[in-house]
Amino acid sequence: MNGALRKMWAVFKRELGGYFLTPVAYVFIVIFLLLCGVFTFSESMGGFFERGQADLRTFFGFHPWLYLFLVPAVSMRLWAEERKQGTLELLMTLPIPLWAAVAGKFMAAWVFCGIALVLTFPMVITVNYLGDPDNGIILAAYLGSWLMAGGFLAIGSLVSALTRNQVIAFVGTVVACLGFLLAGFGPVTEVLNSWAPQTLIDAITGFSFFTRFDSISKGVIDLRDLLFFATLILVCLFGTAVMVDAKKAG
């Protein structure tokens, strides 16, 4: 067990380091921070100043949409690139348990997103300078946002394990994540309301990242929401391991 954790740590370090060996990491972080700022402060979109509230609701409100396009860019390389480069055979013939490789790579991508998220700290400083926000809520929202990023990444990991083409992995992940987002998006729920039975609507919105994230971003940490994301991540990672194993020959 100890040995497996050490190997997972090695995979984690290599993967996280790998992000910073190419410009991808820096481009990602710059774009993320830029868009966060633009969306939050622009008059027509976030209207941060116009609201006159010392909180970060508008800032977090845009995270699901940002993640929709940025997280797949992080997750697409996880397994597709290994397969393309032929390094999958190398990795799978090193004495690493499959789960440790899957978890190590996922954790690296997740921590990378966490780093990008932490770098938005000037937002927190800004609201604290301008007013007197509830920092507990902000912290909860950060955790919720990171958890949601984990959900997106786990889906991305699974999609990436299905192909050797990173573009396909990217597009596939965007589509899958869009499904999870739209499941609880206001306009979509309204359309469903007109014909679908309430139980079906509840089931669909139950899978929604929106509803889950919305309550966390308000500072309400519900065990069910945490469990939802934890289960989603575990199921997707299990699926990743199964697919990596099944598609080795191809």
Next chain:
Amino acid sequence: MIEINGLVKRFGALTAVNGVSFSVKRGEVLGFLGPNGAGKSTTMKMLTGYLLPTAGRAVVCGHDVEQEPIAVKEKIGYLPEGAPAYPDMTPWEFLNFIAQVRGVERKRRRSRIEEVASMVHLEGVMRQTIETLSKGYKRRVGLAQAILHDPEVLVMDEPTDGLDPNQKFEVRALIQRMSPTKAIVLSTHILEEVEAVCTRAIIIDRGRVVADGTPSELCARSRLHHAVRMKFKIGSVDVGLVRADLQRLGGVDSVEVNPNDRGRVSMIVYPKDRASIASEVGAQARARGWPVEELQVELGRLDEVFRTITAPGSLDAQEVRS
């Protein structure tokens, strides 16, 4: 140290490996020969635990590959086909990663990496990203990765592919240096390599082992084995007469004449049943006073054996298989 028994791998309707069995002991270097697509790489992938066999068993150092894959992978050093490595990393970073995964102690890591780097002559490029390296260096990074933990079993899929003649020579010398303490399996399609480094060779064709023996045993199967090659100046002898004289000898099966082999008349005298006929032919030449310029006894050529065994539909192929 390696025991392979009735290994089978099917991909859908295609049977890539069909009942391959062999064993390799410490100190042996087993050469794996066969045409492209014969099942060499697939067999190696099953041996190293990358692919699961459809049937059969592979045991490495007492551990079954299916039951205890991690234990097996710890014992094996493996150079996959094409020597894959992470292109964005430098050899130093890459080998450091491998050392961590392989459980090389932290305080020994640096010295071990440096040691292996000098064994395969990587010293000059350790801080350059792997994608910028030449094919020969990339191959050596792969080799370094495979031998980093000083494995008991070394499996290499075409270790010298893409290397220049000097590099090939170096890699072969390295394999020979390591061979006394390890069990080594390597695949190749360079036949001279088998004769240079392997203590045993297996020829595999369409998923089956069609020949298994030492390189000289395999050569002995050649039609050329014990054949005598003679050369004369053009016009110095009556070719028809010489040929008739040779064919009268008891041990001679047939005589092949090439009237102009780079300015010489050359003859190949094939023996019956691959028996030695050199003294018989030599005595005849002396008795008749033929002006022989060159006389050479053939040991047989591996490439010729390889061709006759693996060429589709050849009669010899049937004979060897039965």
